[in-house]
Every structure is written in structure tokens, then in C-alpha cells.
Amino acid sequence: MALPRKLMVDGEHTVATTRTHIKVLFIPFVILLLVALLEGFVQAKVDGEANATVRWILVGIAVVLVFFGTLLPFFKWLAWTYTLTNKRIVEQKGLLTRTGRVIPLNRINDVAFEKNLTDRILGCGTLIIHDASDQAGLPLKDIPRIEAFHRTVTNLVFEQQSRTDESV
Template identity: 55%
Template sequence: MALSPKMLMTGEENLTTTRTHVKVLFLPFVLLLAVAFLGAFGAAQVGDSGDGYVRWAIIGVAVLVFLWFVFVPFLRWYLWTYTLTTQRIVEQKGILTRTGRVIPLSRINDVSFEKNLNDRILRCGTLVIRSASEEQGLLLRDIPRVEEFHRSVSDLVARAHRTSDEPI
């Protein structure tokens, strides 16, 4: 889900859009397997006892657990994006209520990344972006191929600072 064209400023282009690494979906995937197994096993064990109401209750609970602990985390992951454009970085998140944060490239002072052992194995990391404002920097956690994203942001920030320093 790239930044929609109606949100782009004049002369701005989408360069890349990313979301967090799929490793954040590992626990929901394990829960999906457990819910499917336990729901099917429980429904098969009770059979048609109680005119089938017990079976439908088990299936209903399994569906609710699936929706809350598997589907909602997947939807949250899918709808949380980081977009790099030629002029800014945009973070968008939320399912029903969308929120976002925008940092113009010309306001960024520092771009760094952090990777622990698991991140190195999975080829992801955390990008830390600090701007000229007094707010805490933007942490982009679990970014796939964080070095490439870091290099792109750093190049664009350097270009933005060069053009903003030129005399008018």
C-alpha cells in the first residue's frame, strides 16, 4: 500500500514502501495452527451431543480466538506502512482509525540503524531517524533489508540538505 497519489505534494514521487518484517507474524501463525487443531479436535470429540450446540460453541470460540489473535494482528501488520518519497518519510498505521507521522527529509539530522543477532539472521533491523524537532526520533522497527533503506534515506537526506543550503 503505497502512499496514495492524492497525498503526494507537487513534484513528489513514491520511492519505496515497506512494512515490518514478517517475523512479527510468527506468534499469530503458531496460534492459527493451535486454534485450528484444538478447534477441530474439540468439535470432533463432542460429536453431536446436546443437539450439536456444544460443537457450534467450540467452533464459535475458535473463530473468535482466530479473529482476535490471528486476523487482527495480520491486518495491523498489513496496514502499518513506511513510505519513503523524494521529500519525506511517512508512517501510516491503524485499522479503523488511521494515524500517520510525516518527517520532511530536510528536517532530518541523523539516520542510524540497529541490528541484533536475530535481525542479522533474518536480514532486518531498526532504523532510527532523528529530526530537528524536539520530539523523540522515529523508530522504524523490523525493517526488511534495513541497510538498503538506510542508504536510500541517507542519500535523500544529504541531497535535501544540499538543496536547502543553496542560496535563493
């Protein structure tokens, strides 16, 4: 989900859009498998027409667990995006209430990344962007192909700074 055109300024275009790495959906996937296995096991143990109410109660519990344990995290992951344009970085997240943070590229002082062992194996990491404000740096967590994204951000920051230096 790229940044909508109506939210961009004149001359701005999207360079890259990404979500967090799919690894954040591993636990919800495990929850889905466990709930499905347990539900199937329990349904096989409950027998007879007399237990129809119990069966429906168990199905209801399974649906609630799948919704909160799997579907809700998936939709949160789907709605959380990082968009890099030629002028700024935009973080947007939230399902019912959308929140975001925007950092203009010409205000960025430092671009760093962190990768633990799991991140190195999966090819992702956290990009930390510090700008010229009093707020803490913006951590872009679990970015896939972190090195390429880091290079792209750094190149765009250098381009913005060289344009600023030329205009002075």
C-alpha cells in the first residue's frame, strides 16, 4: 500500500514502500495451527446430538481465538507501512485509528541499522533514523532487505543535502 497521491506534495514520488518482515506473522500462524488442531481434536472427542450445544460453544471459542490471535495481527501487519519518497519518510499504522510519523529527508542527521542473529538469517533488520528534532529516532522495525533500504535512504539523504548546499 503506497502513500496515496493526495498525501504527496508537488514533485514528490514514491521511491520504495515496505511493510515489516513477514516473520512477525510466525506466532499468529502457530496460533492458527494450534487452534485448528485442538478444535479438530476436541470436536472428534465430543460425540452425539446431545452435545450439539457444546460443539457450537467450542466453535465459537475457536473463532474468537483465531480472530484475536491470527486475523487481527495479520490486518495490523497489512496496515503498517513505511513509504520512502524523494522528499520524506512516512510511517503509517493502525486499523481503526490511523497514526503516522513523517520525517523530511533534509532533516535527517543519522541513518543506522541493527540486525540480530535472527534478522541476519532472515535478511531483515531495524532502521533507525534520527532527525534534527527533540523526538527520539524513528525505528523502522523488521524492514526486509535492510541493507538495500538503508542504501536507498542514505543516497536520498545525500541528494537532499547536496541540493540544500547548492542552493545556499
